[in-house]
Amino acid sequence: METEQPFFILGLPRTRTAWLSTVLSMCGRPCYHEGMRGFASFEDYAQNREVPGDADPTLIYWTARLLEQWPDARFVVVSRNGEDALRDLIAASPPELEQSLKEGWASCMLAFSMTRDLLRGNPNAMFLEFADLTDNALISELVAHCGGAIPSPSALSHWQRMRVTSHIAIEGMMDSPRALAPPSQRVRAADICDVTGLEAVMYDRQDFEMVSYWWRMHSGSAFHEASLPPLGVIVKLNGEPAAALWCYESFGVSVAELTFPVTRPGLSVKDARRALIYAVSCLVAVAGKGHEPEATFTTFKVLAPQGLARFLVRMGFKPMLTERKPMILTL
Numbered sequence: 001m002e003t004e005q006p007f008f009i010l011g012l013p014r015t016r017t018a019w020l021s022t023v024l025s026m027c028g029r030p031c032y033h034e035g036m037r038g039f040a041s042f043e044d045y046a047q048n049r050e051v052p053g054d055a056d057p058t059l060i061y062w063t064a065r066l067l068e069q070w071p072d073a074r075f076v077v078v079s080r081n082g083e084d085a086l087r088d089l090i091a092a093s094p095p096e097l098e099q100s101l102k103e104g105w106a107s108c109m110l111a112f113s114m115t116r117d118l119l120r121g122n123p124n125a126m127f128l129e130f131a132d133l134t135d136n137a138l139i140s141e142l143v144a145h146c147g148g149a150i151p152s153p154s155a156l157s158h159w160q161r162m163r164v165t166s167h168i169a170i171e172g173m174m175d176s177p178r179a180l181a182p183p184s185q186r187v188r189a190a191d192i193c194d195v196t197g198l199e200a201v202m203y204d205r206q207d208f209e210m211v212s213y214w215w216r217m218h219s220g221s222a223f224h225e226a227s228l229p230p231l232g233v234i235v236k237l238n239g240e241p242a243a244a245l246w247c248y249e250s251f252g253v254s255v256a257e258l259t260f261p262v263t264r265p266g267l268s269v270k271d272a273r274r275a276l277i278y279a280v281s282c283l284v285a286v287a288g289k290g291h292e293p294e295a296t297f298t299t300f301k302v303l304a305p306q307g308l309a310r311f312l313v314r315m316g317f318k319p320m321l322t323e324r325k326p327m328i329l330t331l
Helices: 017-026 042-048 057-061 063-069 082-092 095-119 130-134 136-145 153-160 205-219 269-286 306-314
Strands: 007-011 031-033 053-055 074-079 125-129 198-202 231-237 240-249 255-263 299-302
Touching: 007 017, 007 057, 007 095, 017 031, 017 053, 017 074, 017 136, 017 153, 057 063, 057 095, 063 095, 074 095, 074 130, 074 136, 082 095, 095 125, 095 269, 125 130, 125 136, 130 136, 136 153, 198 269, 205 240, 205 255, 231 269, 240 269, 255 269, 269 299, 269 306
Parallel strands: 007 053, 007 074, 031 053, 074 125, 255 299
Antiparallel strands: 198 231, 231 240, 240 255
């Protein structure tokens, strides 16, 4: 079990984490690359890791847990253009993973955005751009930040020519957690209702059968997967799925629309309402963050049932004066 001050290198896949782990290890600060591989759980990793450092893109899904477990840890956050990172990730991965990588990329981008938000303002966090990794002076600062011995200029020049390229293999990898969707600090669910026991994760296609069943039980009509936008959240109550809500993001304008609210059949009215209020807050927080460049939405529209609408007013929503009836066409 490691006893030195821990440090973590965080970034999207293909941000030279393998190279950085090698450089730091050569500077006297032993550093895993993809150190979570082979551990059964985060708890197993936290208790049994043997070296102080880890450079692992998977860690962006665990940033909140890292801060909780090691509040004094040092962090290095490496940012890179998302399209470039995805292109290189696909090139380094088995061909059969290409489609799943593309489908999961927005969630990965969101997790990285949340990582930056969590560490912004943290005095133990250092932020770099991918292009900065060719700057020997900045690499020296990074090594010092992580507690290593600063290498000589000649060593750095030699290491810059060293290529440490990892290829993706899925064996031994711990399943990444679903990206959490934090509630908004501007549109706070906690100001409106009790949020005890509530948390939200990003919607995944594997959730469709569940939410489709919820929809049919409430409305008696079919739920069309093709109608769902990519951005959605599943709200859990005491660890069990309780509600779902989606968000249409209109890039180029600052308006987003929250749609298809649905709750688990059998929930009490109170629990269903507070789960949906929490979902609204979370989608307001994450809208636009799963893309690059990030988009900013300042207006959110929602078609809400009357029982929920009066609580949305307390969150700052205003009724729209319209007699238009919502309609949908499915071809």
